[in-house]
Amino acid sequence: MISERITILGSTGSIGINTLDVLRASNKFEVFALSANSNVDLLLQQCLEFNPQIAVLADESLADNFFKKLSNSDCDTELRIGENALNEIASDSAVDVVMAGIVGSAGLSSSLAAVESGKKILLANKEALVMMGSLFMQIAKKSGSIIIPIDSEHNAIFQCLPDTGLGVKDNQFKYVEKILLTASGGPFLDLPISNFKEITPDQACTHPKWKMGKKISVDSATMMNKGLEVIEAHYLFGLEADKIDVVIHPQSIIHSLVYFQDGSVLAQMANPDMRIPIAYGLGYPERLVLERKSLDLLEAKTLNFRAVDDERFPCLGLGLQALNLGGTAPVLLNAANEVAVEAFLANKIKFMSIPEIIESVMAKISCETASSLDIIRRADNSARALAKELILKGL
Numbered sequence: 001m002i003s004e005r006i007t008i009l010g011s012t013g014s015i016g017i018n019t020l021d022v023l024r025a026s027n028k029f030e031v032f033a034l035s036a037n038s039n040v041d042l043l044l045q046q047c048l049e050f051n052p053q054i055a056v057l058a059d060e061s062l063a064d065n066f067f068k069k070l071s072n073s074d075c076d077t078e079l080r081i082g083e084n085a086l087n088e089i090a091s092d093s094a095v096d097v098v099m100a101g102i103v104g105s106a107g108l109s110s111s112l113a114a115v116e117s118g119k120k121i122l123l124a125n126k127e128a129l130v131m132m133g134s135l136f137m138q139i140a141k142k143s144g145s146i147i148i149p150i151d152s153e154h155n156a157i158f159q160c161l162p163d164t165g166l167g168v169k170d171n172q173f174k175y176v177e178k179i180l181l182t183a184s185g186g187p188f189l190d191l192p193i194s195n196f197k198e199i200t201p202d203q204a205c206t207h208p209k210w211k212m213g214k215k216i217s218v219d220s221a222t223m224m225n226k227g228l229e230v231i232e233a234h235y236l237f238g239l240e241a242d243k244i245d246v247v248i249h250p251q252s253i254i255h256s257l258v259y260f261q262d263g264s265v266l267a268q269m270a271n272p273d274m275r276i277p278i279a280y281g282l283g284y285p286e287r288l289v290l291e292r293k294s295l296d297l298l299e300a301k302t303l304n305f306r307a308v309d310d311e312r313f314p315c316l317g318l319g320l321q322a323l324n325l326g327g328t329a330p331v332l333l334n335a336a337n338e339v340a341v342e343a344f345l346a347n348k349i350k351f352m353s354i355p356e357i358i359e360s361v362m363a364k365i366s367c368e369t370a371s372s373l374d375i376i377r378r379a380d381n382s383a384r385a386l387a388k389e390l391i392l393k394g395l
Helices: 014-023 040-050 060-071 083-091 104-116 126-132 134-143 152-160 193-198 214-222 224-237 275-283 314-325 329-345 353-364 373-392
Strands: 004-009 029-036 054-057 078-081 097-100 120-123 146-149 176-183 244-248 254-260 265-269
Touching (some): 004 014, 004 104, 014 040, 029 040, 029 083, 040 060, 054 060, 060 078, 104 120, 104 134, 120 275, 126 134, 126 224, 134 224, 146 152, 146 275, 152 176, 152 224, 152 275, 176 224, 214 224, 214 329, 214 353, 314 329, 329 373
Parallel strands (some): 004 097, 097 120, 176 244
């Protein structure tokens, strides 16, 4: 019997694809809406299989082509276009669960629409918390929205905390001493730093453990993903920066740890498979049955850990700096990073230029108190403009 209707924001991305894979084995959910930016072929396949009530295409230039394909199919799905349509499917009264899987700041508006309407949100869009932080959590508290983190690290922490059955709650942290986020170290963990100037986009997108989109893969290679995750953890769990640590764990078996005041340490372990945190979020507060390869510790043999090399991974330090500065600093960090990563993927800048551009943007734009969405968007726009200017000048 179907009990919940779900909207998947970013259904053609890695999170969306994995979410649909989990849903194939469950009869508890009905897909209400799917969305994609530009991958019309995959979106059409998904519509044919799941027959959602609504499909949203963010790229308006592809709308006519997709509409013709949809009209000529056996699918009854209604097509909507643009950001407002994303907000509509995230907040529709018929929706119980929203998978917020759109990468980057592009997912902010729809994630906000979902939280304002009090939905159960499976939050894979870390940028919503990086950019809006306190405001986002305040809105969630007011609306009664249940937030389940889907990033493997934050999902691991969530699983290690006392279960209230009500999403993230303040009383879960009464006895917590600190949390430890693990990082794989990406594809360049052991590459000599002298070779970093030769890194190509293809190399940066080839992750040794996880299958992810290009932007997230580059963030993993620079460890900016961990900088963003520290900021996300601060707002999501209400912990100060000195209670959030990072350690490199190349095997990606332990996804994060929670240290308690009595000396106990709880860790969540699993094979690197994003379907696992997704299934946990979908089933919460219960658990779904998921067909997957079980973790075999004898096969894993050893679990290694090492400290983060600041020279190798300056982006993590920039993330910590932004968190400590507060206000709109995380907004500047995220915007500059998105522009720099896009330029790197387009072969316009070198890999090592990514942290240089971010650092320059953060140094040249003053921080403000992030007290409104208008202020946040203004900071975002300013950082993007400056980052693009620096790239043109050949920083």
